[in-house]
Amino acid sequence: MDVLNLSQWQFAITSVYHFFFVPLTLGLSVLTAIMETIYASSGQEVYKRMAKFWGTLFLINFAMGVVTGIVQEFQFGMNWSEYSRYVGDIFGVPLAIEALLAFFLESTFLGLWIFGWDKVSKGLHAAFIWLVAVGANISALWILIANSFMQHPVGYELENGRAVMTDFGALLANQYVWTQFPHTVLSGFTTGAVFVFGISLYHLLRKKDEDVFRRSLNLATVFGSISILLVILVGHSQTQQLVRLQPMKIASVEALWESMDPASFSLFTWGDEANLKDRFALRIPNLLSILAYNQPTGLVKGIRNLQAEYEQQYGPGDYVPSVFTTYWTFRIMVGAGLLIFALMGLSLYYIVRNKPLTSFKWARFLPLAIALPYLANSTGWLLTEMGRQPWVVYGLLKTENAFSPNLTPGMVLASVIILTLVYGALMAADVYLLVKFARKGPEQPEGLEQPGAAGAD
Amino acid sequence: MDLNTLWFILIAVLYIGFFVLEGFDFGVGILLPFLGKDDARRRLIINTIGPHWDGNEVWLITAGGATFAAFPHWYATLFSGFYLPLFIILIALIFRGVAFEFRSKDENPRWRSFWDWAIFGGSAVPALLFGVAFTNLMHGVPIDANMNYTGGFWNLLNPFALLGGLVSLLGFILHGAVFLSLKTEGEMMNSALRAARRLWPPTVAVLAAFVVAMYFFTDVLKQLGINPGPIPIGSVLALLAAGYFIYSRRSGWAFAMTALAIVFSAATIFLVLFPRVMVSSIDPSFSLTIYNAASGQYTLRTMSIVALVFVPVVLAYQGWSYWIFRKRLSEKAEMHY
Numbered sequence: 077m078d079v080l081n082l083s084q085w086q087f088a089i090t091s092v093y094h095f096f097f098v099p100l101t102l103g104l105s106v107l108t109a110i111m112e113t114i115y116a117s118s119g120q121e122v123y124k125r126m127a128k129f130w131g132t133l134f135l136i137n138f139a140m141g142v143v144t145g146i147v148q149e150f151q152f153g154m155n156w157s158e159y160s161r162y163v164g165d166i167f168g169v170p171l172a173i174e175a176l177l178a179f180f181l182e183s184t185f186l187g188l189w190i191f192g193w194d195k196v197s198k199g200l201h202a203a204f205i206w207l208v209a210v211g212a213n214i215s216a217l218w219i220l221i222a223n224s225f226m227q228h229p230v231g232y233e234l235e236n237g238r239a240v241m242t243d244f245g246a247l248l249a250n251q252y253v254w255t256q257f258p259h260t261v262l263s264g265f266t267t268g269a270v271f272v273f274g275i276s277l278y279h280l281l282r283k284k285d286e287d288v289f290r291r292s293l294n295l296a297t298v299f300g301s302i303s304i305l306l307v308i309l310v311g312h313s314q315t316q317q318l319v320r321l322q323p324m325k326i327a328s329v330e331a332l333w334e335s336m337d338p339a340s341f342s343l344f345t346w347g348d349e350a351n352l353k354d355r356f357a358l359r360i361p362n363l364l365s366i367l368a369y370n371q372p373t374g375l376v377k378g379i380r381n382l383q384a385e386y387e388q389q390y391g392p393g394d395y396v397p398s399v400f401t402t403y404w405t406f407r408i409m410v411g412a413g414l415l416i417f418a419l420m421g422l423s424l425y426y427i428v429r430n431k432p433l434t435s436f437k438w439a440r441f442l443p444l445a446i447a448l449p450y451l452a453n454s455t456g457w458l459l460t461e462m463g464r465q466p467w468v469v470y471g472l473l474k475t476e477n478a479f480s481p482n483l484t485p486g487m488v489l490a491s492v493i494i495l496t497l498v499y500g501a502l503m504a505a506d507v508y509l510l511v512k513f514a515r516k517g518p519e520q521p522e523g524l525e526q527p528g529a530a531g532a533d
Numbered sequence: 534m535d536l537n538t539l540w541f542i543l544i545a546v547l548y549i550g551f552f553v554l555e556g557f558d559f560g561v562g563i564l565l566p567f568l569g570k571d572d573a574r575r576r577l578i579i580n581t582i583g584p585h586w587d588g589n590e591v592w593l594i595t596a597g598g599a600t601f602a603a604f605p606h607w608y609a610t611l612f613s614g615f616y617l618p619l620f621i622i623l624i625a626l627i628f629r630g631v632a633f634e635f636r637s638k639d640e641n642p643r644w645r646s647f648w649d650w651a652i653f654g655g656s657a658v659p660a661l662l663f664g665v666a667f668t669n670l671m672h673g674v675p676i677d678a679n680m681n682y683t684g685g686f687w688n689l690l691n692p693f694a695l696l697g698g699l700v701s702l703l704g705f706i707l708h709g710a711v712f713l714s715l716k717t718e719g720e721m722m723n724s725a726l727r728a729a730r731r732l733w734p735p736t737v738a739v740l741a742a743f744v745v746a747m748y749f750f751t752d753v754l755k756q757l758g759i760n761p762g763p764i765p766i767g768s769v770l771a772l773l774a775a776g777y778f779i780y781s782r783r784s785g786w787a788f789a790m791t792a793l794a795i796v797f798s799a800a801t802i803f804l805v806l807f808p809r810v811m812v813s814s815i816d817p818s819f820s821l822t823i824y825n826a827a828s829g830q831y832t833l834r835t836m837s838i839v840a841l842v843f844v845p846v847v848l849a850y851q852g853w854s855y856w857i858f859r860k861r862l863s864e865k866a867e868m869h870y
Contacts, residue, residue: 139634142587143627149597153612154619157681160612164605165828172598173839179591180847184854187584190869195857240829480613482681491620498624502631509638 080479082488083155086495090147091461092454093499097141099453102216102261103268104134105209107299111292112205116198121521122287129288129518130272131205135190136509140502142183147495149175155488159468159478163225166232166241170222178215182208216261217253224252226469227460228321239472252321255314256460262307263456267449269300270416273423274446275514280434288518294427301420308413312367319368319376322470324386324395325463327379328402330364331357339364339376342403349399352380390471397465405455405462412452419445536833537823540603541810543840544596545803551592552663552701552799553708553792558582558589560709562629562656563702565649568713568724573864575649576637580868581716584858586633588851590626602836606680606826607810614674614682615666618689622659629655637870657702664701668694671751671805673814680821693750700743700798703736704772708791711775715784718861726782733776740798741769751805751812761804768797 077085108130115123149171153160160168188196189204196204225232231246232239241247276293279285318326326332331345333352341363346356365374377385379396386395419442426433433439468475561582569575601608612619628651636648672693675684710732714725744765775790806812810826813819827833862868 135634136638139631143630146590146594146626146630147623149594150612150619150623153597153601153608154616155613157609157613160601160605160609161680164601164608165832168598168600168602168605168608168828169832169836172595172602172836175591175595175598176839176843176847179594180588180851183587183591184851187588188854188857191580191584192857194867235829241832241835244831244835480609480616482613482683483616487616491616494620494624498627502627505631505635509635513638 077485077489079481079483079485079488080476082485082492083479083483084475086155086488086492087151088458088461089492089496089499090144090151092457093503094141094144094148095453095457096450096503097137097144098216099260099264099267099449100137100271101134101141101212102209102264103266103303104130104137104271105205105212105268106265107268107272107295108134109202109205109209110295110299112202116202119198122291125518125521126288126292127205130292131189132513133271133275133510135186136506136513138186140506143502144499155480155483156468156478157480157482159473161238162473162478163239163469166225166229166239166247167222169241169244170218170225170247174215174218174222178211178218180211182211182215185211213261213264216264217257220257220260221247221250221253223460224250224256226467227256227464228252229469229472234472239469251317255310255317259307259310259314262303262310263449263453265303266300266307266416267453269296269303270419270449271446272296273300273419274443277433277439278443278514279517280432281440285517293423293433297420297423297427300416301424304413304417304420308417311410311413316368316370322464323377324379324382324397325402325459326368327377327382328397328399328463329406329459330376331399331403332364332376332378333380334378335375335381336378337365337375338362338373339368341367345403347399347403352383352396393466393474395466397463402459402463405459409452409455409459412448412455416445416448416452419448536830536837537603537827538808539837540599540827540833541803541807541823544599544603545800547592547596547599548667548803549796549799551589551596552705552795554589554592555586556660556701556705556795557708557712557788558586559656559660560705560707561713562652562709563660563706564709564713564725564728565656566653568721568728569649572642572645574721575645576868576870577717577721577862577864577866578713579633579636579652579870580866581713581862583633583868583870584854587630588854590630599836599840603828603833604810604821604823604826605828607821610676610680610682610811610821610826611670614676614684615669615689617686618662618666622662625655625658627655633870637868660705661698661702663698665689665694665698667701667799667802668697670811671747671802673751673812673820675815676811676813676819676821677815678819680819680826683815693746696739696743696746699739700736703732703739704791704795704798707732707736707775708788708795711779711784711787711791715788716861718863721864722784722861726779726784729779729787733772733779737769737772737776740772740794744769744801747801747805759804759807761801764797764804765801768794768801771797 108127111123111130112127115127185204185207189208192201192204225247228250230250231241231243233242272292273296276289276296279289280293331342331347332339340359340361343358343360345354348355362372364376366372368374368376383395423433464470466474468478561578565575565578569578632648632651632655636645669689674682674688677683707729710725710729714722714729717725747765771790771794775787775794778787778790808823809820810823811821
């Protein structure tokens with residue numbers, strides 16, 4: 077393995093790992109803020125206990141997001157110095173703004189929130205967690221503005237072999253941002269909702285603290301239903317956008333070797349990637365055209381045609397991403413999303429019918445659904461980033477020209493191994509604490525301590 | 534003043550802010566095993582920096598981001614060149630950040646002891662390595678005509694840089710001891726002051742040695758930028774004044790003086806560098822400067838506007854959070870960490 081491969085592995089591991097924690101931060105911060113706002117405005121103690129319980133889980137998760145985020149910020153320079161030189165003029169700007177606008181806000185007000193329960197008024201304290209939630213979501217906006225430039229570069233000119241920013245407004249107005257940002261943030265909201273849903277159901281099935289968990293489950297269901305519906309709608313328009321902006325990604329997702337009109341949707345393909353053809357394929361006619369253009373016909377370009385097109389445009393080279401990866405990550409992401417949609421719909425239906433889910437035997441399997449958003453989030457990013465290959469900045473800079481030339485394979489191999497081990501160990505500790513505190517449930521209300529607890533000291 | 538100079542100053546301010554703020558929470562973290570004789574005291578020590586450490590660390594993240602945006606070549610050369618030390622710093626910061634949140638969430642003494650040592654190591658390693666890294670910045674490192682670092686890991690551990698590392702390590706511990714004496718009362722305050730009294734003489738010695746060495750090991754006296762003039766001496770004087778206040782048990786003033794000593798020391802480094810950002814030891818003309826390493830003027834202008842609007846806001850609310858938590862902590866206080 078050379079420095080390029082190892083650096084790619086490192087980036088993939090650290091990014092997927094980082095994004096394991098981020099979506100829950102996005103969603104759970106908002107849900108906790110809603111709960112505390114109800115407490116602050118109505119004075120109902122039960123909402124305070126809810127905010128404190130979910131807030132504790134939020135904090136355990138948040139710590140991991142923060143520390144893995146530092147690596148994200150620094151590894152562009154560490155492993156991808158040529159990339160940093162090439163696009164720093166543009167890419168560095170949203171990163172710096174993210175730190176200034178979002179990270180300070182999140183960290184400062186989180187400190188105030190954690191340590192300030194008895195130092196300020198209820199309303200002000202609720203405002204703290206809102207500012208944390210806003211900070212987290214602003215952070216998502218700026219990092220996605222940066223990422224969108226890699227997917228669809230705008231607002232730049234090439235000068236002495238570097239991309240130079242010419243239009244900051246164009247960077248913000250990049251159409252890619254305005255599908256990717258809502259899709260990502262709403263996925264985070266969905267993650268928070270399914271997380272709260274699953275843990276609440278787990279406790280309700282054991283008849284524990286029904287006051288807290290019934291309310292939590294209802295809130296999560298409403299919040300999650302809206303979020304997942306929007307995720308799917310935005311995802312659909314994102315696909316249509318990709319047909320125009322990154323046709324190779326779509327062709328690869330659909331294992332569409334040749335251009336087709338009307339284009340069919342692959343239900344199952346066993347492909348021969350080396351020769352760009354099917355071994356076995358089951359396709360639904362017209363469906364891809366419908367997905368791409370909302371009408372039964374329309375040309376969707378195939379991998380071979382695009383490869384030929386790009387060779388003419390950019391010179392010889394392999395312009396096909398890993399079809400296997402993009403094909404399956406897309407299907408896992410969409411499948412998980414649809415399952416969440418069904419789950420939220422089901423829960424909503426029984427809430428409206430006033431028949432608790434807990435009365436069904438099969439409901440005890442539903443808390444396992446917490447894994448679904450994680451699956452969708454990770455595969456979604458793998459698809460986005462690996463589907464962009466061989467480019468690091470689409471159409472401008474190839475990944476193979478972006479890594480740091482001064483590094484040795486030994487150095488990067490060492491960092492990959494150490495990061496993997498450290499991250500693995502921390503993940504174990506984090507999950508241990510999450511499970512421990514999720515199982516334990518909320519603190520008992522004051523004056524109602526369980527018998528025996530008072531006499532212990 | 535042009536925008537390149539403005540951004541050099543802004544980045545210098547961000548790093549200096551990071552050293553002053555995170556400096557004391559590094560120090561408190563390093564003192565944890567020495568002053569935290571039992572679990573209650575260890576919790577007290579950690580909770581003095583509880584509301585602040587994360588916000589303090591953001592100064593570093595912002596400095597990194599600003600360097601990327603304003604001087605991409607500086608960011609690229611520095612971070613890829615100092616790959617291993619930076620990697621070690623990152624691992625240290627990862628353990629440290631998680632440790633604060635995790636350590637008190639389980640009663641098991643071995644669990645707590647593990648995370649306490651993570652806080653210690655996670656504070657000590659960066660406290661040492663930041664001094665090493667910044668000393669190397671002005672000392673000069675092998676950088677070729679393509680702005681790439683050509684040295685190895687051991688190049689960075691030269692005697693002068695190690696002396697710089699010792700200065701930052703001892704300086705931050707002293708700064709942390711004074712902070713702890715400012716935030717606690719009774720027995721903990723006394724032991725923090727005792728620690729400060731013991732740390733003060735060696736800190737003065739290494740800082741003075743470093744200032745003298747600086748004139749031998751760098752081109753500070755003949756380079757084209759700004760002569761730091763009395764500022765390096767000022768850092769020694771501030772540290773002497775800190776000693777006076779430590780011995781007369783005036784923690785507030787002592788803290789102001791250790792902070793000032795850090796400001797002056799770090800400012801010296803940036804003044805000696807200016808207008809360069811990294812000095813090449815191969816050929817002075819290969820050095821990175823605020824001009825050949827910079828982004829375009831359009832980017833710098835955009836960033837200036839953003840910074841002008843938001844930096845005051847950030848300073849205001851971060852300052853306010855220090856005001857909210859101005860009270861001294863006692864072991865009886867309710868603690869999160």
